[in-house]
Amino acid sequence: MANQIEFYVHHDSPEKVGRRERLGVRILIVADGSFLFAMIFSWFYLRNLNTNNAWLPKGVHSYTAASGWWAVAAFIVAAIVHRSGLAKASNRKMTSVIALLALTIGMVYQWNQMAHMPFIAQDAAGRNFYNGAYASNWVLLAGANMFHYIITIFIALGLVIRGYRASVDPVLEEWRQRTAGSWFTWCAVAGILAAFTTSFK
Amino acid sequence: MTTLTHNPAASDPATSRPVPQPKKSLITRLHMGTGMVVGIVFCWGTYFVLRHHFSSPYRINHDEGLTDSHNVNITLLASMFMWCLGFLIGIGALIGPFRWLIGKDLTAEEQLYLAGDGQDWKRYFRYCTDHKVVGIQYLVGVMTLLGAGGTMAMMIRTNLVTPGSHFVAPHVYNSLVGLHGITMIIALIIVSTGPFGNFIMPIMIGAADMAFPRLNALSWWVLFTAIPVLCSAWFLGGIPTGWTAYAPLSTQAGPGMNAFLATIIIFALSTAVAGANITTTVVAMRAKGMTWNRVPIFVVGATISVALAVPAFPTFMAAMIQTGLDRTFATGFYDANVGGSGWLYANLFWIMGHPEVYVILIPGVAALMEIAPVFVRKPLFSYGAAIAGFAGIAGLSILVWAHHMYMSGWMPSLNGPFMVTTEFISIPTGLLFLVLIGTMWRGRPWMKLPMLSVYAFIWDFLIGGITGIYLSDVPADNYLHGSMYVTAHFHYTLMGAALTGAIGGLAFWFPKMTGRMLNERGGYISFWLVQIGFNVLFLGMFLSGAEGQPRRVADYAQIFAHANLISTAGAYSVGLGALILLWSIIHSARSGKIAPMNPWGSKTLEWTVPYPVPLVNFDEPPVVTSDPYGYGRSVK
Numbered sequence: 084m085a086n087q088i089e090f091y092v093h094h095d096s097p098e099k100v101g102r103r104e105r106l107g108v109r110i111l112i113v114a115d116g117s118f119l120f121a122m123i124f125s126w127f128y129l130r131n132l133n134t135n136n137a138w139l140p141k142g143v144h145s146y147t148a149a150s151g152w153w154a155v156a157a158f159i160v161a162a163i164v165h166r167s168g169l170a171k172a173s174n175r176k177m178t179s180v181i182a183l184l185a186l187t188i189g190m191v192y193q194w195n196q197m198a199h200m201p202f203i204a205q206d207a208a209g210r211n212f213y214n215g216a217y218a219s220n221w222v223l224l225a226g227a228n229m230f231h232y233i234i235t236i237f238i239a240l241g242l243v244i245r246g247y248r249a250s251v252d253p254v255l256e257e258w259r260q261r262t263a264g265s266w267f268t269w270c271a272v273a274g275i276l277a278a279f280t281t282s283f284k
Numbered sequence: 285m286t287t288l289t290h291n292p293a294a295s296d297p298a299t300s301r302p303v304p305q306p307k308k309s310l311i312t313r314l315h316m317g318t319g320m321v322v323g324i325v326f327c328w329g330t331y332f333v334l335r336h337h338f339s340s341p342y343r344i345n346h347d348e349g350l351t352d353s354h355n356v357n358i359t360l361l362a363s364m365f366m367w368c369l370g371f372l373i374g375i376g377a378l379i380g381p382f383r384w385l386i387g388k389d390l391t392a393e394e395q396l397y398l399a400g401d402g403q404d405w406k407r408y409f410r411y412c413t414d415h416k417v418v419g420i421q422y423l424v425g426v427m428t429l430l431g432a433g434g435t436m437a438m439m440i441r442t443n444l445v446t447p448g449s450h451f452v453a454p455h456v457y458n459s460l461v462g463l464h465g466i467t468m469i470i471a472l473i474i475v476s477t478g479p480f481g482n483f484i485m486p487i488m489i490g491a492a493d494m495a496f497p498r499l500n501a502l503s504w505w506v507l508f509t510a511i512p513v514l515c516s517a518w519f520l521g522g523i524p525t526g527w528t529a530y531a532p533l534s535t536q537a538g539p540g541m542n543a544f545l546a547t548i549i550i551f552a553l554s555t556a557v558a559g560a561n562i563t564t565t566v567v568a569m570r571a572k573g574m575t576w577n578r579v580p581i582f583v584v585g586a587t588i589s590v591a592l593a594v595p596a597f598p599t600f601m602a603a604m605i606q607t608g609l610d611r612t613f614a615t616g617f618y619d620a621n622v623g624g625s626g627w628l629y630a631n632l633f634w635i636m637g638h639p640e641v642y643v644i645l646i647p648g649v650a651a652l653m654e655i656a657p658v659f660v661r662k663p664l665f666s667y668g669a670a671i672a673g674f675a676g677i678a679g680l681s682i683l684v685w686a687h688h689m690y691m692s693g694w695m696p697s698l699n700g701p702f703m704v705t706t707e708f709i710s711i712p713t714g715l716l717f718l719v720l721i722g723t724m725w726r727g728r729p730w731m732k733l734p735m736l737s738v739y740a741f742i743w744d745f746l747i748g749g750i751t752g753i754y755l756s757d758v759p760a761d762n763y764l765h766g767s768m769y770v771t772a773h774f775h776y777t778l779m780g781a782a783l784t785g786a787i788g789g790l791a792f793w794f795p796k797m798t799g800r801m802l803n804e805r806g807g808y809i810s811f812w813l814v815q816i817g818f819n820v821l822f823l824g825m826f827l828s829g830a831e832g833q834p835r836r837v838a839d840y841a842q843i844f845a846h847a848n849l850i851s852t853a854g855a856y857s858v859g860l861g862a863l864i865l866l867w868s869i870i871h872s873a874r875s876g877k878i879a880p881m882n883p884w885g886s887k888t889l890e891w892t893v894p895y896p897v898p899l900v901n902f903d904e905p906p907v908v909t910s911d912p913y914g915y916g917r918s919v920k
Contacts (some may be wrong), residue, residue, distance in 0.1 A: 095492075101494050103568045110560040110594060117595040121602035121632055125617065128628055137616075137623030157308040210352060212614035216623030221617035223606065246389035 101258020108262050112269045117205040119230060119273050120222055123280050124226025131282065139217040139284060144201035146221065147265035151281035152180040156227055157189020160241065162271035165264055175260070176246045182267070197225050217284065224277045231270045238263050304401055306393040307591055311376055316409040319375030323509070326370025327363045334359040338785040344366050347505075357542055357611040360520065364546040368509040374409045374703045383699035393853050397498065401899055411505060412495035419483025420797065423790075425433055425511070426478055427866070428610075429471035430783075434862055436464035442856035444848050447840055457838035459522025459540070466527040467514065470551055473593070473640065474507070474787040476647035479564055481586045484793050487890040487897065488580050488907040490571025496566040503558035510550040512644060526836055528637075531629035533616035535610040540610070545604045552601035555712055559590040571889070573908035580888050580912045581670055582789075584687035585650020587672045592641045592681065603629055627694045634685035642681045644778055645672055648785025649716055649745075652738045655792050658886045659735040665722030669715045678714025680705060681888045690761050699758045706756035713749055714836065719741065731806040732884075737788025740815050744780025751826070769829025772822040780818065787811075787865070794880030796871070799895035803876055806868030810861045816859025824851035 114143075130138050139145055161182040181222030202218035203211050212221045242263060245251055306312060338355040372378055383390055390398070399415045402406030407417055439811065440460050443451040452460065481506075486494055494500045517523055520540040525533050534541055550575030566587045604615040607629070618629050650670075657664045664670065686695065686702040720742060729735055751773040754760045764770060765774050794802040828847035842849065882891035889906055 099568070102565055106568055107496055107499070107560045107564040110563050111556060114556040114559070114594045114598050118598035118602050121599040121635075124632070125602070125606065125628055127624060128631070129617070129625060130627055132623075132627075134620045134623050134625050137621065140623075210354065210614065212622070214614055214622060216616055219606075219609065219617050219624065220620070222613075222615060223609065223617075231590075237381075237385065244385065245387040251387065251389065 095184050097252050097255035098258065101255050101262070105258065105262040107267060108265055112265065115273070119227065119276060122220070123276065126130070126220045126224070126280050127283070129220060136192075140215050143204070143214045144155060145217060145284055146196070146201070146281070148284070149280040150196065151278035154189065154193045154225070155271070157185045157192070158226075158231070158235070158271040158274040160233065161189075162267040165260075165267045169260055169264055172257075173280060177229045178247050179239065179243045183236065183243050186232060186236045186239055190229070192238060193229050193232060197222070197229065208280070209275070221281060224281060228274060228277060231273060235267065235270050238266060244261075245249040286916070304393045304397045304849075305582070306391060306397050306658070309391075309394055309397070309886045311379060311394055311411075312396055312579065314374065314376035314411065315406070316375060319371040319505075323367045323369075323371030326373075327367035330366040334362055346348065352465050354612055354614055355538055357608075357734050358613075358869070360539055360542040361546055361608060361612060364513045364516070364542065365550075367552055368506070372502075372505065372891075375505060377407060377498075377502055396431055398501075399899060405829075406892050411501050413493075413501045414899065415482050415486050415494045416797075417499055418494075418500050420477050420502050421482075421508075422478030422482055425504070425508065426471050426475050427869070429467055429511070430475075430862075431466035431866070433464050433471055434859065436460050436467065438836045439854060440464060440858050441852045444839060444840070445852040446849065447842055447845055452838075453712025454838040454911075455524065456522065458524045458526075458836070459518070461836050462523040462526045462529075462544075463514070463517060468778075469527060469545075469640070469644075470510075470514075472782050472786075473555070473643045475644075475783065476590055476651055476789055477562065478504075479797070480592070480651065480789050480793060481558075481647070482580070483797055484890050485562070485586055485881075486565060487570070487893060488583055488899050489566060489569065489574060489797075490889050490902065490908065491565060491569040492900045492902065493569075494561055496561045499557050499561050503561065506550060506554040506557065510547045510554070513543050513550065513673055514547040516544075517547075528633060529604075529607070530633075531610070531622075531626050532608055532620075534607050534629075535618050537808065538828050542608075544574070545608045545611075548604045549601055549608075552597045552604075555590075555593050555597050559594040562590045563587055563594070567904050571906045571908050577667065578911045580654060581667065582647070582650045583652040583663060583672055584779040585653070585674055586647045588678050589646040589650075592639050592646075592678045596639040596643065596682070598634045599632050600640075603632035603636075607633075614885060627689075627692065628693060630694065631685070631688050634688045635682070636687045639678070639681040640779065641774075642677050644782045646677065648782035648789070648801075649787035650674070650742070650785075651792070652741050653716075653719060653723075654888070655734045655788055656720055656738050657878045657913045657915055658723050658792075658884050659730045659732060659738075660727035660916045661885075662723055662727045663911075663915055665725070665776075667911070667913070670719045673712040673715030673719065676715070677709060680709045680712065684709060684756075687756050687761075690758055691765050703756055703758050707753060710749065710753055717746070732791075733801045733802065733804060733811065734788045734792040736808075736811050737784050738790065740775075740786045740787070740811070741781055742817075744776055744784060744818070748780050749774030750778065764829065766834055767829040768825045768833045771835045772825035772829055775822050780822075790869075792884065793890070795868075795883050796890055796895060796897070798873045798876070799879055800872050800876035801879045801883065802836055803868040803872045806864055806871070810868060811863065811866035813857050813861030815861075817859075817861060819854070820853045821854030821858060824848070824854060887914060 164178045164182045164185065168175040200218070200222065201209065202214050202221075204214040213222060234276055242260065338352070338359060339368070380390060388612070398413045400410065400412040400417055403410075408421060412418070417915060439452060440457070443449055443457055445451075448553075459860045482494070482500065506540045517540040520543055521538040522540045523529070523544050524537050529541070529544060566579070566583055607614070609615040610617055610619060616624040618624045618626050651665060651672055684702060686698055687706045690699050720738060724738070751769070755764060755773055756771060759779065791802050791807060794800070824847045828851070829835075831847070833844045833847070879895065881894055889908070892906070893901055
């Protein structure tokens with residue numbers, strides 16, 4: 084029984100398991116990238132099509148280009164801070180906390196943007212709708228950012244908590260930090276692409 | 285080749301050991317039943333809370349006496365997703381991530397318990413991480429979906445038996461067509477990679493397990509949650525859009541459409557997880573000595589298929605989320621009044637939609653390429669050509685999507701280039717025929733049930749492929765699009781090739797998955813009923829389509845009567861054959877002849893392990909020293 088457990092759970096070295104986990108996350112990033120591609124495609128397709136001149140109808144307010152960049156700044160900060168923690172293990176607990184804080188602030192900012200969208204109008208029956216294709220696409224990209232914030236904060240919180248617990252395999256944990264780094268970097272790249280896209284009104 | 289006889293009932297190493305009992309672990313108390321309870325509580329709780337919220341005096345437009353359809357859609361979609369979340373919580377799928385979060389990883393005993401070690405049939409109803417269990421779960425799930433989709437097909441054909449039969453009402457017919465389509469598409473996407481990709485493939489490459497066992501279980505149970513959601517479409521008024529769910533029809537459709545959207549989104553999540561898992565397993569967990577040119581061709585095909593699905597399906601998911609936002613929060617992705625466009629949907633849908641055909645097709649063909657060398661006792665003809673064929677198809681499949689939109693008015697100037705890329709795809713497809721025919725050339729085939737599927741595939745897919753070349757041609761498509769001709773073409777491709785390949789794979793690997801031989805007589809009767817019926821059904825449909833009968837229409841003119849009568853007769857034959865196959869599978873799994881360890885004399889690794897396959901598959905990690913197709917002479 085003991086041998087069975089030992090073999091089942093540890094049939095590969097932590098290094099192999101770690102590399103494998105990183106590969107799996109990178110493949111999931113490809114799927115997420117494809118989803119982002121679909122959203123960026125939608126933005127530029129509808130913007131260039133401008134059906135009925137309703138991409139951004141006259142008189143409808145929009146966000147500034149800068150606001151998109153502010154919404155992803157936290158991703159960039161978190162990715163850089165996490166990378167610096169990977170480079171110097173002694174700083175890791177501190178960098179994990181900073182990354183978590185940055186991401187939390189970013190999420191609150193993104194939430195605030197979504198709570199005060201300026202382009203919602205009402206139809207004759209008094210129902211709210213998003214006025215213009217710009218508004219529809221903006222809310223989808225902001226939603227994707229929000230989704231990334233929720234996932235990334237979950238990971239960052241886990242890294243902080245695990246950083247203070249000694250009951251984890253140090254080699255595997257090192258690889259998991261690197262795997263998390265792949266996700267942090269991807270979220271920063273995705274955020275930059277989204278901010279770049281929303282800069283084109 | 286050594287063959288050993290094993291009695292599956294006598295010595296199951298997985299059930300003869302004591303069950304691990306992790307102390308005070310919630311894991312041991314959770315199963316499918318708790319998942320259903322929590323899922324239903326979440327679903328109905330969400331439904332009643334939102335119903336109450338939207339029914340408040342502030343939310344109803346009393347002047348018009350109407351409930352806002354957006355609010356209904358929000359309520360239904362939220363309830364469906366909460367069912368999914370609740371089920372996953374209730375079955376214990378989120379315990380692992382939560383324990384990771386708080387820094388208390390699962391103990392070794394808990395992991396072993398999750399793997400189903402020492403447990404009996406109940407492990408099939410738990411969040412079990414053993415890839416063999418997941419493979420059987422997928423097999424049962426696929427058969428259920430095929431049964432449901434097939435029943436709907438029988439109803440469609442019964443309605444079309446004579447003009448004006450009115451077996452079902454026209455709006456029910458619309459829903460039948462749409463739900464038959466999406467049910468079968470989902471079933472065929474997983475028909476090979478689900479059961480064989482999970483049960484057989486890790487053993488084929490000499491791995492002890494999948495790369496991510498918990499994600500493996502997650503992919504199945506997430507998919508499982510989509511099945512009741514899809515079924516709920518019937519109780520919510522059905523879907524009027526066909527499986528393509530074109531906008532803006534889908535954004536204006538009734539509540540049943542929400543079930544369709546939720547199903548696709550849940551299914552896309554399951555596919556992404558499964559795709560990452562299978563790809564990582566093949567890339568990182570092959571046995572020592574299994575270089576890329578020694579990887580069995582089924583493994584290559586399944587990997588290319590899921591690698592294609594990983595980037596393709598999220599675009600469909602994005603289209604569904606946009607449709608959902610249009611239906612719930614009044615965005616305007618597909619509403620021209622506020623700057624949207626239905627062409628956006630068509631593009632996103634077909635960017636996924638055409639690769640999806642090959643996601644379905646490639647594993648089925650790869651299974652047949654695995655079968656042919658074994659039953660002809662010859663090496664696979666040109667392993668490199670087979671891989672080039674798969675890779676070429678996968679690569680070109682992302683460049684052909686607009687051939688589905690020739691007549692939509694979208695970018696007519698691109699019709700020519702898309703026609704060329706589509707016709708190019710016949711070149712790598714031709715390589716697949718070359719490999720199979722080359723393998724059989726001057727061989728002495730052992731005419732067992734799996735081998736019959738190879739012959740059936742060549743006939744069916746030849747017809748499906750050649751008619752596809754006609755349809756890729758813009759002038760021909762101008763006449764044929766939207767007709768029964770198109771329906772017959774893609775059934776020859778998906779059913780004639782992919783499903784035939786999967787049935788061949790099932791007949792081939794059935795002894796390894798169940799420890800028993802598939803009933804041959806039942807299999808042969810089923811094979812001929814299905815194949816003869818299939819060709820009668822769809823050749824009749826080619827005829828009516830070429831004469832101009834439109835697809836997705838509940839009634840038709842008298843001139844199409846004979847062709848439709850012939851098609852319906854063929855459909856009943858297929859239905860009867862499918863029932864006999866189902867009986868054969870159930871009967872054989874329960875009381876069939878005990879299978880030897882390697883009944884076909886195959887050289888791939890899965891045949892070197894006994895039945896039941898041990899938890900870690902191999903006593904010692906295998907070392908591969910040659911390619912898997914080193915056959916030199918015929919077998920008598």
